[in-house]
Amino acid sequence: MNSALSKPLEARVMLAVEKHLAVQQQLFYEARILDEERFDEWLSLLTDDIRYRMPVTERRFRKDRSAPLAFGGGYIFDENKVRLGMRIGRLQSGLVWAEDPRNMVRRMINNIEIWQGAEANEAEVYSVVTIHRSRIDGEEKQFVAGRRDIWRETDQGWRLSVREMLLDTAVVLDSNMNTLF
Amino acid sequence: MMKPSELIDQSTGAQRRKIYSDQGIYEQELERIFGRCWLFLAHESQIPKPGDFFRTYMGEDDVLVIRQDDMSIKAFINSCTHRGNRLVRADRGNARAFACNYHGWAFGLDGSLANVPLEREVYFNEIDKNQFRLVPVDRLSSYKGLIFGCFDKDAPSLEEYLGDMRWYLDAALDAFPDGTELIGATQKVILHTNWKLPVENVCGDGYHLGWSHAGAMKATQSGDLSGFTVGNTGVDLEGGMSVAGLNGNSVLASLDGVSGYAFYPDPALALKYLNENRTKVVARLGKFRGEQIWGSQLNMTVFPSLQFLPGLNWFRVYHPKGPGKIEMWTWAIVEKNMPDELKQQILDNVLLTFGPAGLFDNDDGDNLASCTSQSRGWRTGQMPVYTNMAIGRSGKRVGLPGDIASGIVSEHNQRYFYRRWQEHMEAKTWSEVPQYNLNSLETKDEQRTVQTA
Numbered sequence: 152m153n154s155a156l157s158k159p160l161e162a163r164v165m166l167a168v169e170k171h172l173a174v175q176q177q178l179f180y181e182a183r184i185l186d187e188e189r190f191d192e193w194l195s196l197l198t199d200d201i202r203y204r205m206p207v208t209e210r211r212f213r214k215d216r217s218a219p220l221a222f223g224g225g226y227i228f229d230e231n232k233v234r235l236g237m238r239i240g241r242l243q244s245g246l247v248w249a250e251d252p253r254n255m256v257r258r259m260i261n262n263i264e265i266w267q268g269a270e271a272n273e274a275e276v277y278s279v280v281t282i283h284r285s286r287i288d289g290e291e292k293q294f295v296a297g298r299r300d301i302w303r304e305t306d307q308g309w310r311l312s313v314r315e316m317l318l319d320t321a322v323v324l325d326s327n328m329n330t331l332f
Numbered sequence: 333m334m335k336p337s338e339l340i341d342q343s344t345g346a347q348r349r350k351i352y353s354d355q356g357i358y359e360q361e362l363e364r365i366f367g368r369c370w371l372f373l374a375h376e377s378q379i380p381k382p383g384d385f386f387r388t389y390m391g392e393d394d395v396l397v398i399r400q401d402d403m404s405i406k407a408f409i410n411s412c413t414h415r416g417n418r419l420v421r422a423d424r425g426n427a428r429a430f431a432c433n434y435h436g437w438a439f440g441l442d443g444s445l446a447n448v449p450l451e452r453e454v455y456f457n458e459i460d461k462n463q464f465r466l467v468p469v470d471r472l473s474s475y476k477g478l479i480f481g482c483f484d485k486d487a488p489s490l491e492e493y494l495g496d497m498r499w500y501l502d503a504a505l506d507a508f509p510d511g512t513e514l515i516g517a518t519q520k521v522i523l524h525t526n527w528k529l530p531v532e533n534v535c536g537d538g539y540h541l542g543w544s545h546a547g548a549m550k551a552t553q554s555g556d557l558s559g560f561t562v563g564n565t566g567v568d569l570e571g572g573m574s575v576a577g578l579n580g581n582s583v584l585a586s587l588d589g590v591s592g593y594a595f596y597p598d599p600a601l602a603l604k605y606l607n608e609n610r611t612k613v614v615a616r617l618g619k620f621r622g623e624q625i626w627g628s629q630l631n632m633t634v635f636p637s638l639q640f641l642p643g644l645n646w647f648r649v650y651h652p653k654g655p656g657k658i659e660m661w662t663w664a665i666v667e668k669n670m671p672d673e674l675k676q677q678i679l680d681n682v683l684l685t686f687g688p689a690g691l692f693d694n695d696d697g698d699n700l701a702s703c704t705s706q707s708r709g710w711r712t713g714q715m716p717v718y719t720n721m722a723i724g725r726s727g728k729r730v731g732l733p734g735d736i737a738s739g740i741v742s743e744h745n746q747r748y749f750y751r752r753w754q755e756h757m758e759a760k761t762w763s764e765v766p767q768y769n770l771n772s773l774e775t776k777d778e779q780r781t782v783q784t785a
C-alpha cells in the first residue's frame with residue numbers, strides 16, 4: 152500500500168498550496184457528508200472508474216513460508232461504482248432495520264499526506280480514518296483503517312478514483328461493517 | 333440450575349431464554365457439546381503442503397492443525413506444555429517447528445518437544461522430553477476433505493455421527509471426484525450473541541429471509557428462490573423442504589437446481605457451469621440429487637456449529653466465547669474443478685453478501701445480539717421463546733432420508749436442533765446419547781418410523 156512512499160523523499164512532489172488545500176478540504180467534506188448520510192452526494196464525488204478496495208487482514212508470521220492463497224485473501228470491499236450504488240441502494244431502501252433508528256457515525260481523518268500523483272491531474276493521498284459509531288444502547292464501536300487514495304482533478308473539482316483501505320484488525324469487533332470508510 | 337428437561341419443551345417448540353445467557357448452562361455446553369461432539373477444524377485444502385498449519389478452536393480450546401511430512405494430518409492443543417503459553421499466534425502459515433515465545437521450548441510438526449533451551453545447564457539433562465509433547469486432540473477424522481476433531485474417546489465414528497446427513501452432504505462435497513476446497517482468508521467477526529442463535533437461524537429459519545434481508549435481497553437478487561418474495565408477502569411451500577432427524581444434523585433445501593445463485597448480481601457464469609456439468613453430476617449422484625439438490629439454495633448444518641450454504645457458497649464455523657459472545661469464521665467453498673474465473677466470482681460474492689461488510693450478514697448481527705440480551709433480564713430470563721411453526725406437519729418422503737417438512741419457511745429444523753442440544757445436555761456420557769436417522773435409506777420401507785419432535 153505504499154507505492155508513492157516507496158519513492159525516495161526527494162523524488163516526491165507536493166501539490167501547489169491551493170491544490171493541496173483543496174484536496175484536504177475535500178477529504179473533510181467527504182467525511183462529513185458520509186456522517187450525514189448524504190449518500191447520493193457522496194456517489195457524485197466518485198469518478199465512474201472508481202476502485203474501492205479493502206482486503207481481509209490475516210495474522211501471519213513475518214517469516215511465513217507458505218505459498219500465497221490461490222485467489223488471494225478476498226476483499227471485504229472490492230467495489231466499483233455499480234456495487235457502491237447497490238450498497239447505497241440497500242441503505243436507502245427503507246428496509247434495513249439495523250439502521251433504524253439511525254446509527255450515529257463520526258469519521259475522523261488524520262495523518263494526511265498529499266503528493267503529486269502519477270498523472271498531472273492526480274493527487275496521491277495517504278490518511279488514517281477512525282470511524283466512531285454509536286449503535287444500540289450504550290454501544291460504541293470504532294474502526295481504524297489506513298487509506299491510500301487517488302484523487303483526480305476534473306472540471307467539477309476533485310473526484311475520488313481509487314481508495315485502498317487496510318483495516319487494522321484481523322477480527323472485526325463489531326457485528327457489521329455497514330459503513331463506508 | 334434448571335435441568336435440561338425443563339429448558340426445552342419439544343411438544344410446544346418452546347425454549348427457556350436462560351439457555352442463551354446462563355453461565356452454568358454454558359459451562360455444561362463446553363463439557364457435553366463442544367467437549368463431546370465432532371467439531372470442524374479445517375479443510376484439507378487449507379493445509380496442502382508439509383509444514384502447513386492452521387489455528388482454530390474447539391469450544392474455547394485453541395487448536396493447531398498441522399500437515400505432516402508424510403502428508404498425514406495431526407492436531408494438537410495450541411498450548412505450550414511448560415507454562416501453558418499459547419504456542420502459535422499466527423492464523424495460518426508454514427513452518428518447520430514452533431518455538432514458544434515465553435522460554436523458547438520448540439516443538440516439531442509432530443508435536444514432539446524438540447528443543448529445551450539450557451537443557452543441560454538448568455535441567456541437568458534430566459527432563460523427559462517425551463512427557464512434554466504437545467497434547468493431541470483425542471480423535472481426528474476427515475469426511476470428503478473436511479477435517480473434524482473430537483475430545484471424547486467414546487464418541488461414535490465421524491461417519492456414524494454424520495449419519496444419513498452424508499447423503500445430503502455428498503451433493504455438495506462429492507458432486508465430482510475432485511471434491512471441494514475452501515478459498516480466501518478467514519473472515520473473523522465478533523458477534524455478541526449466544527452461539528445457538530446463529531446456528532438456529534441458518535439451520536432452519538427461512539422465515540427471516542424475506543423480512544430481515546428485504547433490503548439486501550432487493551439490492552442483489554437476480555433470480556427466484558422457491559417463489560419467495562421480498563417483505564414476507566408470499567411463499568411456495570412446494571418449492572423446498574426442511575430435512576432433520578439426522579442425529580441433530582439438518583438441511584434446508586430449495587429444489588430447483590439453480591437458486592443457489594439467485595443472489596448473484598450476475599449469475600451467468602455460474603448457470604453456465606451448472607448447465608455444462610448437470611449430466612455428469614446426475615450420473616454420479618442420481619436424478620434427484622443431481623437435478624434438484626445440486627445447484628439449489630441449500631443450508632447444511634452439522635451439529636453443533638458447522639454450517640455452509642452451497643450456492644451462496646459460504647462456509648462457516650462459530651466459536652463460543654462465553655454465553656453471550658462468539659467468533660464467527662467464514663470462507664468461500666468451491667468445487668475444485670470450477671473454472672478459476674467462477675471461483676474468483678464466488679469469493680467476491682461471498683464477501684459482498686456474507687463477509688464482514690456483507691449485505692446479508694449486516695442484517696443478522698443485531699437481531700442475534702438482541703435476542704441474546706433479551707434473555708439476560710430478571711424477567712426475560714424466565715420467559716420462553718418459540719419455534720412452534722407447523723408442528724406435527726412433517727413426515728416421510730419416498731427415497732429421501734430424514735423427517736421432512738415442506739418448504740424452507742418452517743421451524744422444523746430448529747426444533748430438531750434444540751432436541752439434539754437437550755439430548756446431549758441430559759446425557760452424562762456418549763452412550764446415553766440416542767442415535768437416530770429417521771427414514772433411513774438403509775432401512776426397509778415398512779420399518780421406517782416418522783417421529784415428530
Ligand code: FES
Pocket residue numbers: 412413414415416417432433434435436437
Ligand atoms: S511457557 Fe512455553 S516455554 Fe515456557
Ligand SMILES: [Fe+2]
Pocket residue numbers: 533540541544545692696
Ligand atoms: Fe440471515
